[in-house]
Amino acid sequence: MKPxxxxxxxxxxxxxxxxxxxxxxxxxxxxxxxxxxMLCGPSGSGKTTLxxxxxxxLRASRGSVAVCGEDITKLRESELPRVRLANFGFMFQGFNxxxxxxxxxxxxxxxxxxxxxxxxxxxxxxGLLEQVDLADKRAAYPADLxxxxxxxxxxxxxxxGDPPVLLADEPTAALDAGSGQNVMEILRRLAEQRGRxxxxxxxxxxxxxxxxxxxxxxxxxxxxAAHPEETEMVEAVAV
Amino acid sequence: MTTxxxxxxxxxxxxxxxxxxxxxxxxxxxxxxFGLFLGFLxxxxxxxxxxxxxxxxxAPGIPHVNGGAAMPESRRFKAxxxxxxxxxxxxxxxxxxxxxPGGSQESVQITGFDPDGRMGGPWNxxxxxxxxxxxxxxVIIDDLFREKLGIARVGDTVEISGHRARVAGFTHGIRSFTxxxxxxxSFKNALNYARLTEDxxxxxxxKAKPGIDIGNLKRRLAAAVPGVDVYTNSEMMxxxxxxxxxxxxxxxxxxxxxxxxxxxxxxxxxxxxYAATMDHIREFGTLKAMGARNRYIYRVIIEQxxxxxxxxxxxxxxxxxLIVHGNASGTTEILLPPQxxxxxxxxxxAMCVTASVISIRKATDIDPALVFKG
Numbered sequence: 001m002k003p004x005x006x007x008x009x010x011x012x013x014x015x016x017x018x019x020x021x022x023x024x025x026x027x028x029x030x031x032x033x034x035x036x037x038m039l040c041g042p043s044g045s046g047k048t049t050l051x052x053x054x055x056x057x058l059r060a061s062r063g064s065v066a067v068c069g070e071d072i073t074k075l076r077e078s079e080l081p082r083v084r085l086a087n088f089g090f091m092f093q094g095f096n097x098x099x100x101x102x103x104x105x106x107x108x109x110x111x112x113x114x115x116x117x118x119x120x121x122x123x124x125x126x127g128l129l130e131q132v133d134l135a136d137k138r139a140a141y142p143a144d145l146x147x148x149x150x151x152x153x154x155x156x157x158x159x160x161g162d163p164p165v166l167l168a169d170e171p172t173a174a175l176d177a178g179s180g181q182n183v184m185e186i187l188r189r190l191a192e193q194r195g196r197x198x199x200x201x202x203x204x205x206x207x208x209x210x211x212x213x214x215x216x217x218x219x220x221x222x223x224x225a226a227h228p229e230e231t232e233m234v235e236a237v238a239v
Numbered sequence: 240m241t242t243x244x245x246x247x248x249x250x251x252x253x254x255x256x257x258x259x260x261x262x263x264x265x266x267x268x269x270x271x272x273f274g275l276f277l278g279f280l281x282x283x284x285x286x287x288x289x290x291x292x293x294x295x296x297x298a299p300g301i302p303h304v305n306g307g308a309a310m311p312e313s314r315r316f317k318a319x320x321x322x323x324x325x326x327x328x329x330x331x332x333x334x335x336x337x338x339x340p341g342g343s344q345e346s347v348q349i350t351g352f353d354p355d356g357r358m359g360g361p362w363n364x365x366x367x368x369x370x371x372x373x374x375x376x377x378v379i380i381d382d383l384f385r386e387k388l389g390i391a392r393v394g395d396t397v398e399i400s401g402h403r404a405r406v407a408g409f410t411h412g413i414r415s416f417t418x419x420x421x422x423x424x425s426f427k428n429a430l431n432y433a434r435l436t437e438d439x440x441x442x443x444x445x446k447a448k449p450g451i452d453i454g455n456l457k458r459r460l461a462a463a464v465p466g467v468d469v470y471t472n473s474e475m476m477x478x479x480x481x482x483x484x485x486x487x488x489x490x491x492x493x494x495x496x497x498x499x500x501x502x503x504x505x506x507x508x509x510x511x512x513y514a515a516t517m518d519h520i521r522e523f524g525t526l527k528a529m530g531a532r533n534r535y536i537y538r539v540i541i542e543q544x545x546x547x548x549x550x551x552x553x554x555x556x557x558x559x560x561l562i563v564h565g566n567a568s569g570t571t572e573i574l575l576p577p578q579x580x581x582x583x584x585x586x587x588x589a590m591c592v593t594a595s596v597i598s599i600r601k602a603t604d605i606d607p608a609l610v611f612k613g
Contacts, residue, residue: 048611051611052611055528057527057528057610078532081527081530081531081532082530083530084528084529084530085529085530086530088530090525090528090529092525092610092611093611096521096522096524096525096610098243098246098247098522098525099250099522100243100246100247100249100250100251101242101243101246105242105246109243109526109529110529113526113529113530113531113535114530157529169611201611
């Protein structure tokens with residue numbers, strides 16, 4: 001299957017000279033449609049940097065990143081928002097919902113960013129919230145939602161515009177076991193039934209079972225393809 | 240987008256109150272300080288502004304209208320001979336002691352004018368009439384200074400420079416920028432209070448015939464009348480205002496207060512708007528990560544600043560107008576002309592938008608780690 005994301009020899013260095021910090025070194029990675037790729041590793045290992053480069057938020061110092069066949073490392077800074085809008089939905093550990101907006105409006109923002117009219121955005125946002133079983137919480141503000149509900153709103157928002165890739169940073173870290181399981185079930189359904197590629201940075205051992213592939217990172221380098229003792233669904237990841 | 244800006248502002252009422260308080264404080268400070276300065280400017284030369292004269296003839300080298308010197312009355316006849324002159328009236332303005340009923344004294348400015356020509360006379364007479372000053376010893380004072388001058392009503396008598404004076408009317412709103420109120424009387428009466436002789440005057444106020452070029456007339460008068468300085472009315476205004484504003488501590492202090500008010504206001508608004516924008520920095524980071532272009536974020540931030548500016552302005556100008564209204568019976572004038580009301584709106588928008596632009600760079604140059612970490 002043709003990868004939706006292909007990273008070749010990607011390195012990222014912060015700073016220069018003696019003060020330089022090598023966050024990533026020669027990372028080769030491919031993510032295909034339907035994958036649920038778990039990125040694991042200790043704090044400061046480079047997981048978030050890898051996710052940021054993959055999502056076109058941060059630029060690689062060296063190497064190439066192709067998203068749906070387009071090499072985004074060759075694009076100008078001003079072109080990257082287009083790439084993010086077209087290809088990625090983002091989920092964050094802290095949910096990052098807009099506290100002043102209702103659940104419905106949070107999703108609408110993501111849709112209007114993609115050029116939907118207000119009316120269209122309203123209809124589509126309602127549909128997306130229904131997909132994550134939050135139809136009855138459309139008018140609720142984030143402060144009135146549980147952690148699990150907030151993350152489901154974040155999923156609905158990430159799905160706005162139907163992007164092929166979902167990038168999630170510790171999506172279950174702030175959730176109890178039940179809510180975390182619920183969120184992961186939704187993500188698995190999206191990968192299995194809708195063919196979305198899902199990349200998850202996580203420390204949470206409870207959710208590793210949902211991954212179809214797992215990559216361990218340490219000191220900015222991919223250590224291995226997978227740990228058989230942690231998951232039985234592992235394939236070689238490094239390409 | 241408007242929804243996001245609007246909702247961001249109104250979601251946190253306390254934050255909004257803090258933001259608006261900062262903007263309102265800054266704008267009220269600016270409005271009042273500049274209002275005081277404009278009031279000072281207006282008050283310092285109001286006698287000239289309302290004189291109705293086209294040209295002033297004065298003794299040579301006077302610093303301002305309140306610093307006139309005596310000159311021979313005969314200059315008036317020379318001036319009357321100049322073509323284009325319709326009328327020439329004698330006028331004097333001099334500080335004199337006003338004896339209060341209790342025996343203590345206040346300083347006043349005796350303003351002697353010709354009741355026939357009325358140039359240099361009082362305006363806004365609210366009790367009595369300007370013609371009342373034709374009577375011997377009759378004076379008109381402003382009702383704002385009744386208490387200061389120990390006057391209860393028309394008919395009260397006092398003593399000015401050892402001469403009897405009787406209050407024959409009141410004006411309203413003729414303030415003095417010094418502590419000495421203006422006391423209007425006929426030129427004839429004023430000679431007694433000013434201790435001048437009948438063949439002396441301090442100023443000659445000239446009225447030009449209709450259609451006469453004032454600049455040309457001024458030059459002709461300067462050439463025809465020996466030993467005097469000649470000013471147009473606006474030149475005398477500027478000369479007087481310039482003296483009190485730039486050559487005395489009072490004017491510079493008021494001007495400095497206005498400038499400092501503007502600077503403090505700018506800093507307060509900049510900090511307030513910057514803080515309000517930075518409160519939402521994480522949300523702007525999220526928007527950026529989601530794919531929002533910088534101009535989308537600029538617009539949200541600027542819309543927030545605009546909304547804050549307009550709300551802050553509405554409250555501030557209302558407070559400003561209330562203060563000006565409340566000060567209507569005060570002896571210090573605060574002016575809030577329509578140009579300043581409009582200018583303050585423009586200033587509020589400019590300050591808030593500029594302050595928001597300063598924070599825009601922060602909002603659009605976000606470390607992705609900030610967005611991804613909880």
